[in-house]
Amino acid sequence: MPQERTSPLRAVPGATPRERAALGKAARRRTPRSSHHAYEPPAGRPDPLALLEAQSATRVPELVPIRYGRMTESPFRFYRGAAAIMASDLAGTPASGIRAQLCGDAHLLNFRLLASPERHLLFDINDFDETLPGPWEWDVKRLAASLVIAGRANGFTDKERARVVRATVRSYRESMIRFADMRNLDVWYAKVDEERLRAMAAGKLAAAGRRRVAGATAKARTRDSLQAFAKLTEVADGRLRIAPDPPLVVPLADLLPDAERRATEGQFRKLLRGYARSLPSDRRSLLADFRPVDMARKVVGVGSVGTRCWIFLLMGRDGEDPLFLQAKEADTSVLAPFAGASAYRNQGERVVAGQRLMQAAGDIFLGWERVDGFDGKRRDFYVRQLRDWKGIAAPEQMVPRGMSAFGELCGTTLARAHARSGDRIAIAAYLGHGDVFDRALETFAERYADQNERDHRALVDAVTAGRLTAAGEGRR
Structure with missing residues (x-):
């Protein structure tokens, strides 16, 4: 197990709640809450396509056109990438x-239903690829802008989008104030949890919305390794294997010639053995009861x-005891050039540490490993279950009232995640009881949605002109 690191985000040792609140109020004088409305592209703004191309340079080349194809589909899909x-x-x-501690990519679809180790259904943040300590405002601004972009796609009016953003940011602010008064x-x-979700639906949604929440929670419980097993596997020549669905799912046996395949398979088995060491001892014991079957x-x-993402089919007691694990490449966070380098040398450990710090409950198989010589290079990975009661929102089906309610859930969830690592008392004092910050982010989110539309158009134009290649494909 790695050596524990002390968080750099704790309050000044020994500071009283009053002193911590004073820090937040002093920050208002340096950075007025109303100033957060500002967004104007600076004169020297980096070319957004050049930033995408720089990322693509380190990715699997044949998959990059799929990424561009997905991002051209709509301003919202562009924003996700x-x-x-x-x-x-x-x-x-x-x-x-x-x-x-930031999520780093806190758009609305990275908030979803998840299972706790005790098999309770929770609503929480899901994606931590970019997690890193940084200004708490960055997560809130990314969330707020995502709601405006989704609202525009649904044809919401300016007033309807404004209400959605204000409800979301107010929920973050009021939740942070509540957390500031709570014991550690x-x-x-x-x-x-599910009980709170149903209470929210009963109090804020019409009958159709309540039915969708009930349906989403029921469906989430079916999205587990058994469901993935039924969907993603087949028996070929008497052998159980992951079913090919190129280019989205390509078994290792179909991807490489025999000699390379055997070498790569050996690297993956090494990855699984090494990753197990990042788990607590009881989880290592559980994992040892499963044997790898295919990848x-x-x-x-x-x-x-375009990042290297692999799935592993493991079997336990018998042919009806599957476990699907996902190993996803972890690179340097996109926040690092602006927020500072990670304290973790292994980028997979960075992701896992951030996720454990921010989530209310985590995947029991969450861990990390570094593989030397993989694809001729040293690569960091984090590993988790492929599916474990995951339920994702469908923003295109949301009416304004439903998106407001969803935004409130996201706001309070993000506040709880930030309160676990940052100085919740200072943040709460900075935000205050008025709606100054809420209204500022309403303006920011609209301005940034405009920028996102310009950047999306630039990508579409680049594909049309042949600068970038985009590939269309279906989604499973």
Whole structure:
């Protein structure tokens, strides 16, 4: 197990709540809350396409056109893949100087239903590829802008989008104030569970919305290794294997000639053995009861397309006891050039540490490993279950009232995640009881949505002109 590191985000040792609140109020004088409305592209703004191309240079070349193809589909899909672009833009925006552990990519689809180890359904942040300590405002701004972009896609009016953003940011602000008054352990145990989801639906949604919430929670429980087993496997020549679905799922046996395949298979078995050492002893014992059966390359997400992502089929007691693990390449966070380098040398460990710090409950198989010589290079990976009661929102089906309610859930969840690492008392004092910050982010989100549309158009034009190649493909 790696040596523990002390978080750099704790309050000044020995500071009283009053002293911590004073820090937050002093930050208002340096950076007025109203200043957060600002976003204007600076004169020397980096070319957004050049930022995407720089990322693509380190990715699997034949998969990069799939990424561009997905990002051209709509401004919202572009935004999902543009975390590096927004990180560069956020670096020039006002910040209070108070830091927390960030998700780094806190758009609305990275909040979803997940299973706790105790088999309770929770609502939480899901994606931590870009996690890093940084200004807490960056996560809130990325969330707010994503809601405006999704609202525009749904044809919401200016007033409807404004209400969605204000509800979301107000929920973050009021939740942070509530967490500031709580004991440390109570903050750590706080969560949004299924009971709270149903209470929210009963109080804020019409009958159709309540039915969708009930349906989403029921469906999430079916999305586990058994469901993945039924969907992703086949028996070929008497052998159980992951079913090919190129280019989205390509088994290792179909990807490489025999000699290379055997060498790569050996690297993956080494990855699994090494990754096990990052797990607590009880989880290592559980993992040891499963044996690897097959492995495949898998295309996932939008921003992640082209990074090396592999899925492993393992079997336990018998042919009806599957476990699917996903090993995803972890590179330097897009926030690092602006927020500072990670304290972790292994980027997979960076992802896992951030996820464990921010989530209310985590995947029991979450861990990391570094593989030397893989693809001729040293690569970091983090590993988790492929599916474990995961339920994702469908923003295109949301009406304004539903998106407001969803935004409120995201706001309180993000506040809880930040409160676990940052100085929640200072952040709460900075935000205050008025709606100054809420209204500022309403303006920021609209301005940044405009920028996102310009960047999306630039990508579409680049594909049309032949500068970049985009590939269309279906999604499983």
